[in-house]
Amino acid sequence: MAKIVVSSSRGAYTVHCADRVLARARALIERSGDMTGTFVLSSPRVWRNWGKSLAAELPGKGARRPILFDDSESAKCLATVEKVARGLTRSGADRHSILIAVGGGVVGDVAGFVAATYLRGVGLVHVPTTLVAQVDSSIGGKTGVNLPEGKNLVGAFYPPKLVITDPGFLDTLPHREFRSGLYEVVKYAVISNAALFDFLERRMPALLRRDPEALRFVIPCCIRLKASVVNRDEHETGLRQILNFGHTLGHALEAVTRYRRFLHGEAIGWGMIASTLLALAADRLRERDASRIIGLVGSIGPLPGLGGIRASQLGPVLAGDKKSRGGQIRWVLPRRIGAAEWGTEVPWRVVARTFGELPAIAEKAIGS
Numbered sequence: 001m002a003k004i005v006v007s008s009s010r011g012a013y014t015v016h017c018a019d020r021v022l023a024r025a026r027a028l029i030e031r032s033g034d035m036t037g038t039f040v041l042s043s044p045r046v047w048r049n050w051g052k053s054l055a056a057e058l059p060g061k062g063a064r065r066p067i068l069f070d071d072s073e074s075a076k077c078l079a080t081v082e083k084v085a086r087g088l089t090r091s092g093a094d095r096h097s098i099l100i101a102v103g104g105g106v107v108g109d110v111a112g113f114v115a116a117t118y119l120r121g122v123g124l125v126h127v128p129t130t131l132v133a134q135v136d137s138s139i140g141g142k143t144g145v146n147l148p149e150g151k152n153l154v155g156a157f158y159p160p161k162l163v164i165t166d167p168g169f170l171d172t173l174p175h176r177e178f179r180s181g182l183y184e185v186v187k188y189a190v191i192s193n194a195a196l197f198d199f200l201e202r203r204m205p206a207l208l209r210r211d212p213e214a215l216r217f218v219i220p221c222c223i224r225l226k227a228s229v230v231n232r233d234e235h236e237t238g239l240r241q242i243l244n245f246g247h248t249l250g251h252a253l254e255a256v257t258r259y260r261r262f263l264h265g266e267a268i269g270w271g272m273i274a275s276t277l278l279a280l281a282a283d284r285l286r287e288r289d290a291s292r293i294i295g296l297v298g299s300i301g302p303l304p305g306l307g308g309i310r311a312s313q314l315g316p317v318l319a320g321d322k323k324s325r326g327g328q329i330r331w332v333l334p335r336r337i338g339a340a341e342w343g344t345e346v347p348w349r350v351v352a353r354t355f356g357e358l359p360a361i362a363e364k365a366i367g368s
Contacts, residue, residue, distance in 0.1 A: 002015075002016075002017040002018060002220040002223070003015070003016055003017075004017065004220065004223050004224055004227050005227070006139060006140070006159070006227045006230055006231065007230070007231040007234070008141055008159035008230075008234055009157075009159075009234060009235075010158075010159050011159075013159060013160055013161055013162055013163065014162060014163070015138075015139060015163040015165060015223050015227070016028060016162070016163070016164050016165065017134075017165040017166075017167075017219060017220050017223060018165075018166070019166065019167055019168060019212070019216075020166065020168060021164055021165070021166045022053070022054075022057050022127075022164065022166040022168065022169075023057060024164075025054075025057045025058055025059075025127065025164050026057055026058060026059045028162060028164060029058065029059050029098065029100070029125055029162065029164075030059055032098070032123070032125065032161040032162045033098075033123065033161060034096060035096055035097060035098045035123060036094055036096040036097055037060050037061070037062065037092070037093065037094075037096075037097050037098075038058065038059055038060035038061075038062040038063075038097070038098050038099075038100055039062045039067065039088055039091060039093050039097055039098070039099050039100070040054070040058065040062040040063050040065075040066040040067065040099075040100045040102055041066070041067050041068075041069070041084060041099055041100065041101050041102070041103075041107060041110070041111040041114070042066050042067075042068055042101075042102040042103050042107060043068055043069060043070065043071035043103050043106075043107055044068050044070075045071065046071070046102060046103045046104075046107070046129055047066060047068055047102075049172040050102070050129065050169065050172070051063075051066070054102060054127075058100060062100060063100075065091065066102075067084055067087040067088065067091070069083060069084055069107075069110065071103055071104060071106040071107050072106065072259070073106060073146070073254065073259035073264065074258065074259040074260065075106070076106045076109060076110060076145050076146050076259075077145050077146055077147075078145055078147075078154065080110055080145070081110060081113055081114055081117075081145055084110060084111070084114050085114055085117075085118050088114070088118055093118070093119075093122065094119070094122075095119045095120075095121075095122060096122075096123075097122050097123065098122065098123035098124070098125055098161070099111055099114065099115045099118075099122060099123065099124050099125070100125045100127060101115075101124065101125070101126050101127065101138075101160075102127045102129060103127075103128075103129050103130070103133070104128065104129055104130035104132065104133045104137075104177070105130065105132050105133050105136075105137040105264060107133075108126055108128060108133055108137050108138050108143075109137065109142075109143055109144055109145065109152070109155070110143075110145060111124065111126075111143075112124060112126075112141070112142075112143030112144075112156075112158055112160070113143040113144055113145055113154075113155055113156060113158070115143075115158060115160075116143055116156040116158035117156070121158070123161050124158065124159075124160040124161060125160055125161055125162045125163070125164065126138040126160050126162070126163045126164070127163075127164045127166075128163070128165055128169070129169040129170075129173070130169075130170075130173055130177055130178075130181060131170060131173065131177075131178055131180075131181025131182065131184075131185075131219075132180060132181040132184050132264060132265055133181075134165045134167070134169075134170075134181075134219055134223075135181065135184055135185055135188070135218070135219055135222035135223065135226075136184045136222065136226060136243075138160070138163050138165070139163060139223060139226045139227060139230065140159075140226060140230040140234075140240075140243075141157050141158055141159035141160070141230070141234065142155065142157060142236075143155050143156050143157070143158050144156070146255075146259070149255075149317070149320055150251065150252075150255050150317055150320050150321065151251040151254055151255055152251070153320075157234065157235055159234075165219065165223070167212070167215050167216070167219060170210060170215070171210075176263065177263060178210065179208070179265070179300050179301055180263040180264060180265030180266055181265055182204075182207060182208075182265065182300045183246070183265035183266065183268045183269040183272070183297065183300060184222070184265055184268065185200065185207075185218055185222055186200060186269075186272065186296055186297060186300070187243075187245050187246055187268065187272065188221075188222045188225045188226070189296075189337075189338070190245060190272065190293055190334050190337060190338070190340065191242050191243070191245050191332070191334065191338075191339070191340040192225050192228075192229075192242070192338060192339070192340075193221070193225060193338055194336075194337050194338030195338075196218075196221055196222075196225075197292075197296065197337050197338060199217065199218075200218075200296055201292070201296060201299075204296070204299045204300065208300070208301075226243065229242065229243060238342075239342075241330075241332060241342035241343060242332055242340050242341075242342050244332050244342070245271075245272060245275060245332040245334070245340055246268040246269070246270075246271035246272035246274075246275055246332075247268060247271055247332075248271060248275070248318065248321055248329065248330075248331055248332070249267075249270065249271035249274045249275070249314070249318070249355075250262075250264070250267035250268040250269075250270060250271030250272075251267070251271075251317075251321065252314045252317040252318050252321070253267040253270055253271070253306075253309065253314070254267045255317050256309060256313045256314060256317060257309065261304050262303075262304050266303050266304055269297050269300065269303050270303055270306065270358065270362075272293065272297055273293075273294055273297055273358065273361070273362065274354055274355060274358060275331060275332060275333055275334065276290050276293045276294055276333075276334055277290070277354045277357070277358075277361065278331060278333055278346050278350065278351065278354055279333035279334050279335070281346075281350055281354065282333065282344075282346065282350075284333055284334075284335055284341070284344075285333070285334055285335060285336065286336070289334065289336055289337050290334075292337060293334060293337065294361070298362075303362065305359070306355075306358060306359050307359075311351070311352040311355045311356060312352075314355065315348065315352075318351075328345055329345065329346070329348075329351070330342070330343045330344060330345060331344045331345070331346055332344070333346075
């Protein structure tokens with residue numbers, strides 16, 4: 001079993017990653033500290049697939065009376081936070097309770113923000129059930145919900161006590177959602193690990209088949225890469241911004257389409273292609289590396305189209321991004337496969353032109 005330790009201002013925590021680690025969940029959670037009770041936060045669709053198994057493996061009565069909420073991106077909002085917090089109040093949760101977030105990125109983000117703010121902070125355990133949550137969002141302590149003006153604009157840094165990652169959860173994940181998670185895997189390869197990039201080029205067909213051996217390599221590898229970054233920059237004051245490769249434009253695409261057209265990873269896929277083209281236009285990236293990056297993104301499959309989205313719609317959303325300064329958009333751009341730079345400003349005319357060229361480039365390179 002892989003055990004990856006992540007540092008945080010509230011103390012170190014461990015990500016336990018292995019097949020069938022769910023069978024050890026009760027013992028792991030009970031060892032995480034004193035608690036008066038556990039309260040499970042999840043979604044109806046996750047609970048339909050896994051509720052019975054989880055009720056047998058999680059401590060306390062929380063798994064028998066979970067607090068369920070919609071896990072669509074459009075429901076990741078303050079109204080959902082209020083609903084969950086009121087459910088905890090009615091269920092008797094106190095300051096020594098532990099919330100167990102069982103689900104994908106939306107469940108983890110909402111549960112994390114609730115844990116950070118309910119009674120000014122209660123314990124949190126992540127049990128991620130999607131690929132994107134297992135390799136990325138459950139690690140690092142970033143929580144948040146969306147506003148109509150943009151994604152994740154209200155949130156907090158709030159690390160969990162523990163993360164329990166069992167690849168077995170992926171067996172019931174719809175194929176589109178599984179593919180969506182692979183874009184985040186590509187992100188890690190581009191920004192920090194050329195060996196992982198080479199592996200993905202060779203083994204993407206196996207990953208798309210959910211080959212257990214390939215997943216046993218990829219999931220812990222991504223967790224270690226994220227832990228390495230978070231350990232050096234927990235609060236995103238510098239290096240951690242590198243993890244936003246593809247996310248600046250990706251988040252804007254999600255927002256302007258009201259979170260209804262793209263899954264998160266799909267929007268990030270478009271964002272990575274755009275950022276790669278911006279790096280190429282700025283003479284920061286060799287053409288061969290750009291071709292390989294776009295090709296690897298394309299190997300995951302076609303992306304939802306960009307029809308009806310104009311650069312002028314994206315401008316205000318991009319300017320309001322959390323990473324912008326004084327309305328100036330700051331980009332993460334690849335420098336070579338396995339390395340990237342952050343905080344780079346690109347003239348808007350170049351951004352707008354690049355966005356206009358995306359559909360034709362995608363048609364040629366990835367068949368979207």
